[in-house]
Amino acid sequence: MLTELAARARARLDPAHWDFFAGGAGDERTLRANEEAFQRLRLLPRVLRATGPRDLRTTLFGTELSAPLLVAPTAFHRLAHPDGELATARGAAAAGTVLVVSMAATTPVEDIAAAGGPLWFQLYPQPDLEFTAAVVRRAERAGCRALVVTVDSPVFGRRERDRRNGFTDLPAGLVCEHLRDGTGRVRDIVMDADLGWERIDWLRGVTGLPIVLKGLLHPADALLAVEHGVSAVLVSNHGGRQLDGAVATVDALPAVVKAVGGQVPVLLDGGIRCGADILAALALGAGAVLVGRPVLWGLAAAGADGVRQVLDLLREDLDRALALAGARRPADLTGDLVAARC
Structure with a gap:
């Protein structure tokens, strides 16, 4: 089903x-x-566990989700569908989950919020602290329930496909709506090579929202994140769009989980394509996973309905995988269900 949606997209x-x-x-x-x-x-399922009906519900920062599955922040949804992030928000809401709104969205967060459903907001901290604080306040006013701070982008990754295609600017009529300043001018996103831990401390003083640190792979950074008071860490390599050759996220996950030691939730994105992938990530210690590209495939193929189809398919596939692995709830999953790598 996902491959069919990808082909249609x-x-x-x-x-x-x-x-x-x-x-x-x-x-x-x-x-x-x-x-x-x-x-x-490779998974090592249990049998004769009398799971009965499964219960996939998961709560993060006070929000109940239909499954431990969220929509990752991705840019420029109006390139995929005329309704853009509005359609994504409607699809996510219908599926009972959170949309993480990208700072590079082509629809304002206020309009996305009006489409319904819980939102988090993804932030690239900018060198201009006043502008960064204004963006955070805007997300708060729109009702976003957490701040996802991307920290793996001191510079842009070298993206050869975009270079070959000459893709450097959005088509006429589309802009990054969250980069408008007080005059209406649209700024460029600045990748800040001077970004350090002191900026996370500063953000904690700017907002009362839970801060999810996105882009961690090294366990030492995960431990530092906890020491700096973040509310969750998101194991991510930016979907392979930053440092080529970086470790796959599910390979980095166990060491990050061990370093965090249960002090904050550990989330994961990157490479999730089926329910068994979600089950493996949860068994290895993730509290939830985020999906990006499959949601964009659904959006491009069928708008809000396509987004809902992708999320429903993954949730249903996870439900089936839980039953086959001998678990009733995501919390029942343990590391011994992941037997080996081949």
């Missing part, structure tokens, strides 16, 4: 826009590794 999209969504950095080794790492995992 590719057929409908401008080839340069498909490449923007589908591509990664450099030779795309990490892009491929995210999926390949899940494919190497």
Whole structure:
């Protein structure tokens, strides 16, 4: 089903826009590794566990989700569908989950919030602290329930597909709506190579929202994140779009979980394509997973209905995987269910 939606999306999209969504950095080794790492995992299910009906509900920061599955922040949804992030928000709400709104969204967060459903907001901290604080306040006023701070982007990754296609600007009429300043001018996103832990401390003084630190792979950074008071960490390599050759996220997950030691939730994105992938990530210690590209495939193929289809399919596939693994709830999953890598 997901591969069918991907094919439909590719057929409908401008080839340069498909490449923007589908591509990664450099030779795309990490892009491929995210999926390949899940494919190497082997599960060791239990039997005769009398699971009965499964209960996939999960609560994060006071919000109940239909499953431990969220929509990852991705940019420029109006390249995929005319309704853009509005359609994504409607699909996520219908599926009973959270949409993480990208700072590079092509629809204002206020309009996305009006579409219904719980939202988090993804932030690239900007060198201009006053502007950064204004963006955070805007997300708060719109009702976003958490701040997802991306920290793996001191510079842009080298994205060869975009270079070949000459894709450098959005089409006329589309802008990054959250980069408008007080005059209405649209700024460029600045990747800040001077970003350090002191900026996380500063953000904690700016907002009372839970802060989820996105882009961690090294366990030492996960431990530092806890020490700096974040509310959750998100194991992510930016979908393979930043440092090519970086470790696959599911391979990095166990060491991060061990370093955090249960002090805050550990989330994961990158390479999730089926319920067994979600089950493996949860068994290895993730509290929930986020999906990005499959949601964009659904959006491009069928708008809000396509987004809902993707999320419903993954939730139903996880439910089936839980039953087959001998578990009733995500919390029942333990590391011994992941037997080996081949």
